[in-house]
Amino acid sequence: MSRDLPINSLRTSFEIIETIADRDGAGVSELTAAMDRPKSTVYDHVVTLYELGYLVQRGEKYHISSDFLRMGDINRRNTEIYQAASDELERLAAETGEHASLTVEEHGKAVIIATEEGTEAIPVNIYNGIVMHMHTAAPGKAILAYLDDDRVSDIIDKHGLVERTENTITDRDELADELEWIREHNYALDDEERLTGMRSIAAPVIDRKERIRGSLAIYGPTNRIDDERFREEFPELLMRSGNIVEVLMNYD
Amino acid sequence: MSRDLPINSLRTSFEIIETIADRDGAGVSELTAAMDRPKSTVYDHVVTLYELGYLVQRGEKYHISSDFLRMGDINRRNTEIYQAASDELERLAAETGEHASLTVEEHGKAVIIATEEGTEAIPVNIYNGIVMHMHTAAPGKAILAYLDDDRVSDIIDKHGLVERTENTITDRDELADELEWIREHNYALDDEERLTGMRSIAAPVIDRKERIRGSLAIYGPTNRIDDERFREEFPELLMRSGNIVEVLMNYD
DNA sequence: GAAAAGTTTCCGGCATCACCGGACACACCC
DNA sequence: GGGTGTGTCCGGTGATGCCGGAAACTTTTC
Known part of the structure; x- marks a missing residue:
C-alpha cells in the first residue's frame, strides 16, 4: 500500500499533521480513529510534535502551530516569482474585479501560491497553497505548455488526466494539441x-x-466573463502583466 | 543537550525543514555542514521528505513545498480570533498608517499571526508567524496580563526575561507591577x-x-508615535477594536 | 454518587529500522 | 587527469519506534 521510505515514521507524523490541519484540530482518539494506527503510536507522535513546538493545545484539541504559517510565508517571500508578481496580482484583481492568482508547479501539480480578490470576486474557496491537477485549468496548462515533453509525459503518468467536468481534457493527444495552441498564442x-x-x-x-x-x-464565473473578455481583453491583460513580471524577475 | 523524545527522528527532520526554510533552499552538503549529522542520515531524511512532497527541488537546491503555506493558511483561517479580527486589522492600519497586527500565545511565546501595513508603515521585517518573547513588547504583555499567575510564572521559568534593550523589563516583580497596570487600564x-x-x-x-x-x-517608530498618540489616541483605537473583535468572536 | 464510557497518558518487550561509515558516481575546474 | 565539490547508495548493528495492554483521569449517565 505504501512504499518503503528511509524514514517511515515521518509518514505517520505528517499524516497526523495533515489530519489535524484538515479538521481544524483533533484529539488523540479522533486521530486514532481517522488513521488506522494504534492509539499509543499516535500518542508518541503527538507528544513529540508537541514538545518540538509544532502542535499546540487550544481547548480540548491539538492544533498545528504557527510555525507552518511562518515557514510557508518565509518560503514564499523568498521565491523570486512571488516578489516579482505580487504588485501585478493586485493590479489585475483591481482592473478585472475578479480573482487574480499566481501559480507554480510542484511535484507535477499546480499550486496557487498567492491570490488577490477583486471587488466583484466570487467568495469561492481559493486559498494559498491549494493544489490542482495541471490539465484541468488555465494556470496549470499554461505551465505544462512550456515544460519538456517527457516531463509532461511523466506528470500525466503520475497523476493521470482526471475528469473534473465534461469539458475536461482527458485525452493525451488532445492535450498535446491544446499545449501547442497555447505556445502559439502565449496564453x-x-x-x-x-x-x-x-x-x-x-x-x-x-x-x-x-x-x-x-x-x-484570472478566475471568475462564466456569466461575467463573456467571450469578449475571455478571448480578447483578459488574455491581453495577463500577457502584459506576465511580461512585466518576467522583466522584474530577470532584472536582478 | 536534547532531551529524549518518543520519536527522535522527527527532531532531525524538522531541523532540516527549518534550516531549508531559513536559508531559502539548501543542498544535502550544505545541510550536513549546518547540522552536525552524517551526510547519509541527512540524505535519508531529505529523500523521505521529498517523496512525501514536503520538499521540492528548484535549481540546485531543495526548498520546502507549499504544503506549509497551505496548512498554515488553513489553520489560520480556521482560527476564531483571526476571522473576527481581520477586518479590524485593516481598519487600524488604514486609520493609523502604521503596522497593525494580531498576536496569540503559543508555547509561552507571542506569535504574530496576521499583519496589515498602513501607508506610512516602516518596511520593517514583520512577517506572519514571527515569534517573540512575551515580556518584550506590548502584544505579549497584553496577553500575559490576563493569564493565570502560575502560567505566567511557568512561562518566565521556561523562556526567561531576556533583555532586548535597556528598557526591557527583566525583573519579575517589576513585570508583575506592569501586568497589574495593564489589567487596570486594559491596554x-x-x-x-x-x-x-x-x-x-x-x-x-x-x-x-x-x-x-x-x-x-499597533507598531511604529517613536518619532511618529508621539506621547499623545502613544498614551491616548492609539490605546483608545485599540480598545475600541478589541471590543468589536470580542463581540464578533463571541457572537458565534 | 457510583458506575459506565470516554478520554489521555504511561509502560515495557520485541522486531524493526533509523543511523552511520564508507564507497561510488558524477559533475566542474584548474 | 587529479582534485574538490556535489548527490547517491549500501549493509551491518544497536538503538528505538511500534504496539498491546493497562492505569490515570474526565465526563456522562441513571
Missing part, C-alpha cells in the same frame, strides 16, 4: 474544464533561461 | 522595550469565558 484558456460555471485565463512567466517559472491567472 | 504599552526607536501599543481580546485569546497591536 491558456479554461472554459469550465475544472468547475462548471467558471472560466479561467492564464499567461506563463518564463525566465531568462527560457524555463517556465509559473503563471498568472 | 499595554511598549516604549522601546524590544527595539530601540520603536513603540507598540496593544489591547487584549478576551472571550466570553473570560479567557485571553490574543491581542491587537
Whole structure:
C-alpha cells in the first residue's frame, strides 16, 4: 500500500499533521480513529510534535502551530516569482474585479501560491497553497505548455488526466494539441474544464533561461466573463502583466 | 543537550525543514555542514521528505513545498480570533498608517499571526508567524496580563526575561507591577522595550469565558508615535477594536 | 454518587529500522 | 587527469519506534 521510505515514521507524523490541519484540530482518539494506527503510536507522535513546538493545545484539541504559517510565508517571500508578481496580482484583481492568482508547479501539480480578490470576486474557496491537477485549468496548462515533453509525459503518468467536468481534457493527444495552441498564442484558456460555471485565463512567466517559472491567472464565473473578455481583453491583460513580471524577475 | 523524545527522528527532520526554510533552499552538503549529522542520515531524511512532497527541488537546491503555506493558511483561517479580527486589522492600519497586527500565545511565546501595513508603515521585517518573547513588547504583555499567575510564572521559568534593550523589563516583580497596570487600564504599552526607536501599543481580546485569546497591536517608530498618540489616541483605537473583535468572536 | 464510557497518558518487550561509515558516481575546474 | 565539490547508495548493528495492554483521569449517565 505504501512504499518503503528511509524514514517511515515521518509518514505517520505528517499524516497526523495533515489530519489535524484538515479538521481544524483533533484529539488523540479522533486521530486514532481517522488513521488506522494504534492509539499509543499516535500518542508518541503527538507528544513529540508537541514538545518540538509544532502542535499546540487550544481547548480540548491539538492544533498545528504557527510555525507552518511562518515557514510557508518565509518560503514564499523568498521565491523570486512571488516578489516579482505580487504588485501585478493586485493590479489585475483591481482592473478585472475578479480573482487574480499566481501559480507554480510542484511535484507535477499546480499550486496557487498567492491570490488577490477583486471587488466583484466570487467568495469561492481559493486559498494559498491549494493544489490542482495541471490539465484541468488555465494556470496549470499554461505551465505544462512550456515544460519538456517527457516531463509532461511523466506528470500525466503520475497523476493521470482526471475528469473534473465534461469539458475536461482527458485525452493525451488532445492535450498535446491544446499545449501547442497555447505556445502559439502565449496564453491558456479554461472554459469550465475544472468547475462548471467558471472560466479561467492564464499567461506563463518564463525566465531568462527560457524555463517556465509559473503563471498568472484570472478566475471568475462564466456569466461575467463573456467571450469578449475571455478571448480578447483578459488574455491581453495577463500577457502584459506576465511580461512585466518576467522583466522584474530577470532584472536582478 | 536534547532531551529524549518518543520519536527522535522527527527532531532531525524538522531541523532540516527549518534550516531549508531559513536559508531559502539548501543542498544535502550544505545541510550536513549546518547540522552536525552524517551526510547519509541527512540524505535519508531529505529523500523521505521529498517523496512525501514536503520538499521540492528548484535549481540546485531543495526548498520546502507549499504544503506549509497551505496548512498554515488553513489553520489560520480556521482560527476564531483571526476571522473576527481581520477586518479590524485593516481598519487600524488604514486609520493609523502604521503596522497593525494580531498576536496569540503559543508555547509561552507571542506569535504574530496576521499583519496589515498602513501607508506610512516602516518596511520593517514583520512577517506572519514571527515569534517573540512575551515580556518584550506590548502584544505579549497584553496577553500575559490576563493569564493565570502560575502560567505566567511557568512561562518566565521556561523562556526567561531576556533583555532586548535597556528598557526591557527583566525583573519579575517589576513585570508583575506592569501586568497589574495593564489589567487596570486594559491596554499595554511598549516604549522601546524590544527595539530601540520603536513603540507598540496593544489591547487584549478576551472571550466570553473570560479567557485571553490574543491581542491587537499597533507598531511604529517613536518619532511618529508621539506621547499623545502613544498614551491616548492609539490605546483608545485599540480598545475600541478589541471590543468589536470580542463581540464578533463571541457572537458565534 | 457510583458506575459506565470516554478520554489521555504511561509502560515495557520485541522486531524493526533509523543511523552511520564508507564507497561510488558524477559533475566542474584548474 | 587529479582534485574538490556535489548527490547517491549500501549493509551491518544497536538503538528505538511500534504496539498491546493497562492505569490515570474526565465526563456522562441513571
